[in-house]
Amino acid sequence: MPFASALRVLIVDDQLTSRLLIRGGLQELGITDIEMAADGEQAFKIMTAKVPHLVISDFNMPKMDGIAFLRAIRNYEPTKKSAFILMTGRGDKELIERAKQHGANNVLAKPFTVPVLKAQIEGVVGRLK
């Protein structure tokens, strides 16, 4: 059972407002080790310096979308084991299937509540305490 306070999480979203809201939700869950990036390229640089346990990434981003970012993570040995939750406002089956094929651990449809965020995270890393 992981301690929320020990979990290192990276949020990737091109909208600052979204990043701040997700960070607020994580903090409500007791998660404090949080980094944020505005796109896949920036996130990948952060990840290679300090590998997070969990990545929560938006799908719809410029430069590198969430799936391309996921592929980059999975194809690089130091980062390939990080858990990955893809956020999407679309939630269509084709996208979910692609996410699954490329190694996403879960999908989170926007908008979501903190209890749903908690359930999604626990579905990947186990119950938080």
Place this chain on the structure above:
Amino acid sequence: MTRDNVEAEVGPFVAARERRVHIIQGEYYVSDDPHVVLTTLLGSCVAACLRDPIAGIGGMNHFLLPGQDVPLAGGEAGSQGREAERYGVHLMELLVNGLLRSGARRERLEAKLFGGARTMEGLSDIGGLNAGFAERFLRNEGIRMIGGSLRGDQGRRIQFWPVSGRARQVFLSPAQIPPPRPSPAPKPSGGAVEFF
């Protein structure tokens, strides 16, 4: 004079071909068609009209945040306020992403905000909260606000031409103000778990 010349010079020909698209609460619409005019009726709700002037693409949404506990200054809010913000951010994101998918560039986006009236005395200022949220969203995302009309105590009828960016506002009498629909809370199934 050819018909094309006539149409270029005489406004009514163009106006006659206008296609009106009415946006209701919770909806958004993006278009690059110069004949489209987006319309909406606002009381305490807010409509964001966004446009990329270079790409000639624009769009409008229409939202009312659920709940009343929305932080105005980007500070700490209760959890209800944050849920409301998530919903608002989602609706703004749908519009922004719709524009980007159609060829707009984020750094070129400019905005006009309308609505957010305090239409009922004695109740909390939901319109002001909606307006504050929309302004803060634009500020956070670096989207320039180039016009619009927020707050006050009158409802508004808005027309927005997404390609030219022209907007027209008519104030409504109290009887014409659309009643706010029940607060659209985030869909319970919105974040449905998809365990792999």
